[in-house]
Amino acid sequence: MALSPADAPKSAAASAKAIPVKAKALTILNSSNGSAPSSAPTPSNDGPQDLSEQLNAQIRQKYVQGGRLGEGTYAVVYSGHLVSDHSSLVAIKKIKVNAEYKDGLAMDAVREVKHLQELSHPNIIKLHAVFSTRDQNLNLVLEHLPLGDLETLWKNKDVSYGPADIKAWTGMLARAVWFCHENYVLHRDIKGNNLLIAADGEVKLADFGLARSFADPYRNMTCNVITRFYRPPELLYGAKHYGGAVDVWSMGVVIAELAIREFFLPSETDLEQLDRIAEVFGSPTEEVWPGVSKLEYYVAPSKEHIKRPLPLAWWKQKFGMLGDDGIDMLRSMCTLDPRKRATARQVLEHPYWQAAPKPTPKQNLPRNAGGPKKMADDLKRRGGEIEEGRADKVARKLDFSTMKK
Secondary structure (H helix, E strand, O other): OOOOHHHOOOOHHHHOOOOOOOOOHHHHHHHHHOOOOOOOOOOOOOOOOOHHHHHHHHHHOOEEEEEEEEEOOOEEEEEEEEOOEEEEEEEEEEEOOOOOOHHHOOHHHHHHHHHHHHOOOOOEOOEEEEEEOOOOOEEEEEEOOOOOEHHHHHHOOOOOOOHHHHHHHHHHHHHHHHHHHHOOEEOOOOOHHHEEEOOOOOEEEOOOOOOEEOOOOOOOOOOOOOEHHHOOHHHHOOOOOOOOHHHHHHHHHHHHHHHHOOOOOOOOOHHHHHHHHHHHHOOOOOOOOOOHHHOOOOOOOOHHHOOOOOOHHHHHHHOHHHHHHHHHHHHHHOOOOOOOOOOHHHHHOOHHHOOOOOOOOHHHOOOOOOOHHHHHHHHOOOOOOOOOOOOOOEOOOOOOHHHOO
């Protein structure tokens, strides 16, 4: 049975290392090592090494870098293992220097390192270490996750699974999101191929390149986050203030996809995405979502074009594998009004977890072929990037000009 919040770690202080990270590669490295910041940008060839360089060298020498598994515009992923234990496998993600950014380091990398340092949980990918090299690349040593991701798994028709398996995967995802929110972190890119599977069957939330801490209530936040298929309506309408509800919507879409083994809300454009949402959940209006008309990109539908939400009978027919309690939980996660949407804590407290069947033990879950190549494909992307050939992209600013008379 999925852990309830009461069974999970009690506080951020007890289970997460809050380490400040600044937008410089070496400062990130020093934060990872716990040493004081240094002004030296990389290991030096000139004269003796200072303390930070020595610590960096000690970390780098703990690992043996193996063959290249994959390369993207953002990073190169290598296999690796501990020098002291060849069976202790890791993935080494080398983030490329980019001259377009200050200090050559994209903010995606800063976010990824910062939040992975702060979050330690069985269902969040583990960052073992960080070190720099003489070519000024930043290297992230991550845990080895060889069984692919959840999207690849549900797409593989040779893999059969049932309600108990979905409940197990859903529980792992829900605990990861709950833990992020308890530690005031928004992931902002939850989707099936950011949910990687470890050798023991445990699902791990990865790719924190778009993550951020909860904002001051008076500070604007970007709405250009979350891959389109998983993007909630408030962000599509340009919301500048939001919280954990955006992640919960994405989590609900992932669960729906596990149940039906196809994309739940696919689209080619942002406007089409809003239309797909309205077809299922009804048109967003002031009656069902008070305040929606104040969002920057909102355009009210005409009376003759207002859509009604699909009936419960449709949900039961399409998502029968989840059972009545699972359907109720899913619908609570995908409520149009984010203020009425379930929180991650409420998801874990839902009666779905007490209903039969019990979640499958992780060691008995169906396995996907996955492999090092698939792991590299998932890790080499920057936040919001997708695999080539997929239609869903990180949404950009909406253009409603075609709708205006």
